[in-house]
Amino acid sequence: MRALVAREGAARIEHRPIPTPGDTDVVVRTTAASLCSADVGGVTGEFAVADGTIIGHEAVGVVHAVGALVEGFTPGQRVAVSSGTACGHCLNCQRGADGHCGNTVWGAYSSGVSRDGSLAEYFTVPHATRNLAAIPDEVEDAIAVCVTDTMASGTTGPEAARIPLGGSVAVFGQGHVGLGAVAGARLLGAGRVITVKARPGGEEIATALGADICLNLSEHDVTAEISRLTGGTGVDCAVEASGVMSSFPRAVEATRIGGTIVVLSSFTGTPDAALSIPLAQWGWGIGDKTILSTFARTGSERLARLLRLVQAGRVDLNPLITHRYRFDQAEQAFADVAARVPGLVKPLICF
Ligand SMILES: [Zn+2]
Ligand SMILES: [Zn+2]
Structure with a gap:
């Protein structure tokens, strides 16, 4: 598969094997994704992402493969995952500070930071029973992407x-x-x-x-x-x-x-x-x-509620999508976010 990878202070498209899920993971085939300044900060040194890490934490897609212990998801289902993926059972998660999962500040923000992220043709969702949510039929993939971080965090x-x-x-x-x-x-x-x-x-x-x-x-x-x-x-x-x-x-x-x-x-x-x-x-x-x-709350229950707001027409997130790219233009999308191109809010990356 193709993936957008942190490489020497920039983002490069490279080839990787399609991931296989661990027992509590789901592997998703990506249909739409986005980038934000956190991805740029990671690659340019703010969070010290290791060279070679697949970046990205805002993506939706279709269930590709399901781990043995995951409940409620089957291949082919349209799904979204919040930018933060908390475990649900560490000390901070149990105390309601799940953005800081693993007992570190920003700990739930592991996608594209301490593990491979979602700007790839396939990506892994850890603790998938807790973190994945089905996308309602009425909600387009492009709009669901805007829910994963912009709405989940904001x-x-x-x-x-x-x-x-x-x-x-x-x-x-x-x-x-x-x-x-x-x-x-x-x-x-x-x-x-x-x-x-x-x-x-x-x-x-x-x-x-x-x-x-x-x-x-x-x-x-x-x-x-x-x-x-x-x-x-x-x-x-x-x-x-x-x-x-x-x-x-x-x-x-x-x-x-x-x-x-x-x-x-x-x-x-x-x-x-x-x-x-x-x-x-x-x-x-x-x-x-x-x-x-505070910091972005995580979890499928919250994500499902936020998606319901879009489904019910309570909020129109279309104005957020100011720029569109194909995945083979993802390096350009990254460069545009890094350069703070005037007028750019959400760059939508279609697969
Ligand atoms: Zn983001
Ligand atoms: Zn946790």
Whole structure:
């Protein structure tokens, strides 16, 4: 089979044998996949993916071969798998922090990092009974791909924050996870969704997914504008999805007394760097503002619920797919994500 492999700081298509499943695995024949900045970060050194690893963690397909102990799946079935594949029985999984499976930060994010990933003509799903979900007939493969990470990761923030019905939400960062958070906030009943990004652009995609007002740092005084839009109180919930450390105090400042700040992204900074909390905006330490940090939840039950939202027409994810490639163009797709080509949100790779 052909596979997109990390090779000397770039991604190359190479040939590999089709994998065979272990007892608890399913091997899937890939029909559609995508890439995100996490794949690029892995190959260019951020996560130190070993040379020769097949990259990728966003893919769907058809069941090809089923391990002896897997329940509920048969060859030929259309299936999706979340970007994180947790075991379900380690300490962190049992405590509900399954994104950190194996008792390490980001541990569930093993696909294309600590094991071969899904940007190949076939890929292995570990702990398949727990991690695979059937794709409903009404949901296209291309859209199911957008559920595997963009929705699975992005909706985790608004869910964790328990947004009050009709409440106001500000989402900082408008990469695909931030856009997933916008969709999640709207689906969970937010009455006003404000997006914040560094530069203008992409407003029509954010609006299509549920944003009411789109702000950017180069054109707006974001803090003053959020204060004005909320009658001086601040938002009920701020989602930090930019991964930029200077965004965190802005999110704290944007949040009302009694509100919730939820951090959904890992920050890029030196290991000993510290986040700052503006004291007055923190209510001098007693402002009843809750700070949560979380990471994409995993598992077939959650993935099936997210797919049901698409099946029922509650959310249209088509605007996320801005670029399309055939698998033999996957090296170009990787290069485009790495170069942050303007306007690129989800590159769809068809097999
Ligand atoms: Zn991703
Ligand atoms: Zn686990």
